[in-house]
Amino acid sequence: MSHFHKILFFLGLIILASVSANAQTLTFEKANDNYSENFDVPVNIDSISFNRFQIKLSTSDPTLIINQVILNKKFSRGTLQFNSSGSTYTIDYSTENPITITKKEKIFDLKLNTTNRFSDENLIVLNESSFYNQSNLISVTHHIKPSTVNQFVFFKNDAIVFGLLMLSLGFVFYTESKKEGFWPKFYKYIPGLLMCYMIPAIFNSLGLISADVSQTYYIASRYLLPASLVLLTISIDLKAVFNLGWKALVMFFTGTIGIIIGGPIAILIISTFSPETVGGAGFDAVWRGLATLAGSWIGGGANQAAMLEIYGFNQELYGGMVLVDIVVANIWMAVLLLGIGKREKIDKWLKADNTAINALQEKVQTFSEKTIRIPSLTDFLMILAFAFVAVGIAHYGADVISTYLSNNFVAVSDPRSALSSFGSQFFWLISIATLIGILLSFTKAKNYEGAGASKIGSVFIYILVATIGMKMDLGKIFENPGLILIGLVWMTIHAAFLILIAKLIKAPYFFLAVGSQANVGGAASAPVVAAAFHPSLATVGALLAVFGYVVGTYGALLCAELMRIVSVG
Incomplete structure (x- = not known):
């Protein structure tokens, strides 16, 4: 090959690489609803400048019908035409002036319906797509994400779902109250609280109910949880809480350290026999996804989101990490609840000193x-008034504070910031509700404990337990x-570290369980586990x-960097 031809060859490669680098991607995202016959499929495209496009597509199954195309309002100055001919759909759009998109953005939604069920399947078949900037054809690639739609859930009405949850709780409490026969033997080994959690999990696993469809968990966590914290705190002896001493904090930080070191050690262990499980390159690297777990298991949802932003894990693979979070965290919570039924034996083995805990319980x-x-009736209404007025104040305060901090402090508004948790409404909701309960404990409102304030608070907690259980799908x-x-x-490493330190400092099982759940479960479940020992x-x-x-x-940042080191090493 002559020098001239070599030059032409390399110039051709450069041009080809340039075209490939500039090729845009048209992405058909996952359907927005997994459980409905009617759903939307968002269609996005990344940075591009165009004034016309034509897209011809069809569906992967005759029962999938595209009924409508909803254009992004940003493009409303143009003209959209949507036509169907048999199983083929054509979308034409044009506008006089070119539209420039600088980052990935939705151009329209496809509104579909179906009578069949699809699980992780491609719903759309793209036959042709042409984008133009004036008369220039733009090279566009495409990507179609598989979707799950119209999945079976027998009961979708929240009134029915709530009725089933209450039936579960009623069944557990009724059978647990039996003094003779099978049930006393059963509950000798299986705590009632665990059953309140597992029965809804079984319902969910069988497809009778689903947390993805129901709003009961949201209602319980946003309304009943803060209300319960107020009622369970209203008669608290704050001095006695502080008298619980340093062991509570030690076990909390032990749980944190257990998560921090557990991640990299788990990677090292799994890599010895299944290196591909902990592999991946670039933004697909598994350690990046595990960093989001560290955020969730040390802090909460806001911390998890921060780690996703910081490490840029491939969001198409992120669902797998969410699955691990839900499954493993719920299994661990079940283990902790199981241990509560054996706490006396565990404390005896730990040689734990329960003096401060018993003193607090006795005072209450x-x-x-x-x-x-x-x-x-007046007592009940006053108790509920204290609870839900406090919930209202907590919601108002949470909205105001989180909005103010997010709008005025970059460190809070930036999801990658370590301070982003302060922009979480849930963080402030729980904080304010707990503070109101503590303040009420210094007033005559604490006398409503004698009328059953903590018992009503416990009812709210058990409803929350049932809704948490509903999120667990045993089949997954x-x-x-x-x-x-x-x-x-x-999680085993986390648990082992907690047990080791608890044994060394003779900490009660209460501190172990709550210290762990305050990390792994967060504000939604740590009070549940704590209240299982005693409402106070x-x-x-x-x-x-x-x-x-x-x-x-x-903590999650430190864990992520350690996981990065062992993954690279």
């Missing part, structure tokens, strides 16, 4: 007995065994969980 119990009375444990195994090894202890779980939000991103 004594106060309750001293103020006990047959509650009147086997969907991604490699990632689930990483999570289980990771719910405040401890809430306070530690709030603290977890603060340290969550810092």
Whole structure:
């Protein structure tokens, strides 16, 4: 080959590479609803400048019907035509002046319906796509993401779902109250609280109900949880809480350190026999996804989102990490609840000193007995008034504070910032509700404990437990065994470290369980686990969980960097 031809050849490669680099991608995203016959498929395109496009497509199944195309309002000055001919659909759009998109942006939504069920399948078949800038044809690639739609859920009405959850709770409490026969033997080994959690999980796994369809968890966590914290804190002896001492904080930080070191150790262990499970390159690297788990398991949702932003894990693979988070965290919570039924034996093995915990429980119990009375309708209404007025104040305060901080402080508004948790409404909701409960404990409102304030708070907690259980799909444990195994090894290391330190400092099982759940479960479940020991202890779980939000991103960053090191090494 002559020098001239070589030059032409390399110039051709450069031009080809340039064209490839500038080729835009038309992306058909996942359907926005997994459980409905009617759903939308968003269609996005990344940075491009165009004034006309024509897209011809069809569906992968005759039962999939495209009914309408909803154009992004940004492009409303142009003209859209949508036509169908048999199983082929044509979308034509044109405008006089070119439209410039500088980043990935939605151009329209496809509105579809179907009578069949599809699980992780491509719903759209792209036959042809042409984008033009004036008369110039623009090279556009395409990507179609598989979707799950119209999945079976027998009961979608929240009134029915709530009825089933209450039926579950009623069944557990009724059978647990039996003194003879099979049930006393059963509950000797299986705590009632665990059953309140597992029965809804079984319902969800069988397709009777689904947390993805129901709003009951949101209602329970945003309304009943803060209300319960107020009622369970209203008679608290704050001095007695502080007298619980340093062991509570030590076990909390032990849980944090267990998560930080557990991630990299889990990667090292799994890599010895399944290196591909912990592999991946670039933004697909598994350690990047596991960093989001660290954020969730030390802090909460805001910390998890921060890690996703910071490390840029491929969002198409992110669902697998969410699955690990849900499955492993829920399995661990079930183990902790199981341990509550054996806490006396565990404390004996740990040689734990329960003096401070017992003193707190006795103070609350004594106060309750001293103020006990047959509650009147006025008492119940006043208790609910205290609870839900506080919830209203907490929501208002959370909205104002989180909005103000997000609008005025870049460190809070930036999802990659370690301080992004302070922009979370849920963080402030739990903090303010707990604070209101503590303030009420210094007033005569604490006398409503004698009318059953903590019992009503406990009812709210158990409803929350049932809705948390509804999020657990037992069948998903086997969907991604490699990632689930990483999570289980990771959580085992976390647990082992907690047990070791608890044994060394003779910390009660209460501190172990709540210290762990304040990290792994966060504010939604730490008070649940704490209240399972005694309603008066719910405040401890809430306070530690709030603290977890603060340290969550810092701990997760350290964990992520350690995982990066062992993955590269």
